[in-house]
Amino acid sequence: MADCLFCRVGAGEIPSSPVYRDDQFYAFHDIDPQAPVHVLVIPLAHHANMADLTAADETQAAELLRLAAKVAADLGLEERGYRVVINTGSAGGQSVDHVHAHVLGGRQMKWPPG
Numbered sequence: 001m002a003d004c005l006f007c008r009v010g011a012g013e014i015p016s017s018p019v020y021r022d023d024q025f026y027a028f029h030d031i032d033p034q035a036p037v038h039v040l041v042i043p044l045a046h047h048a049n050m051a052d053l054t055a056a057d058e059t060q061a062a063e064l065l066r067l068a069a070k071v072a073a074d075l076g077l078e079e080r081g082y083r084v085v086i087n088t089g090s091a092g093g094q095s096v097d098h099v100h101a102h103v104l105g106g107r108q109m110k111w112p113p114g
Contacts, residue, residue: 001046006098010044020071024060027071027103036106037075037082041068046098049088053099068101077105085113 001007008014010026019039020027030038043060047053054061065084072082082105087093 001098004046004098005096006040006042006100007044007046010042020067020074024063025067027067030102034102035104035109037077037104039071039075039103041071041101041103042098048097048099049094050086050099051088064099064101068103071103072105075103075105077103081105081109083109 005014009016009028016028016031018026018028020041024045025041025043027039027041030040041064043053043064045060047056050061053064064086068084072078072084082103085102085104086099087095087102088099
């Protein structure tokens, strides 16, 4: 999708700090980190949100979560713990209409997240 921010990041049109890439997914450091480690994991194919991705391809939705766990492990977050967040819709806090998982770690997370 030509006007999608994350499609453009995934295509390399907008600079980012890569963490992981394969033919279906890209992970990169968030430009406005909310924790010492804050990485976004996106599918390269455009899906507006988690509901759309799950409806289109349940296997790819599961792979998004598997890769979030892999990124966390690769960044050394497993021992102390980490959080994976997928916001869907404006009330859910989604600000970019391209499904993405936030991998957050490196500090104690609070509950409720608010």
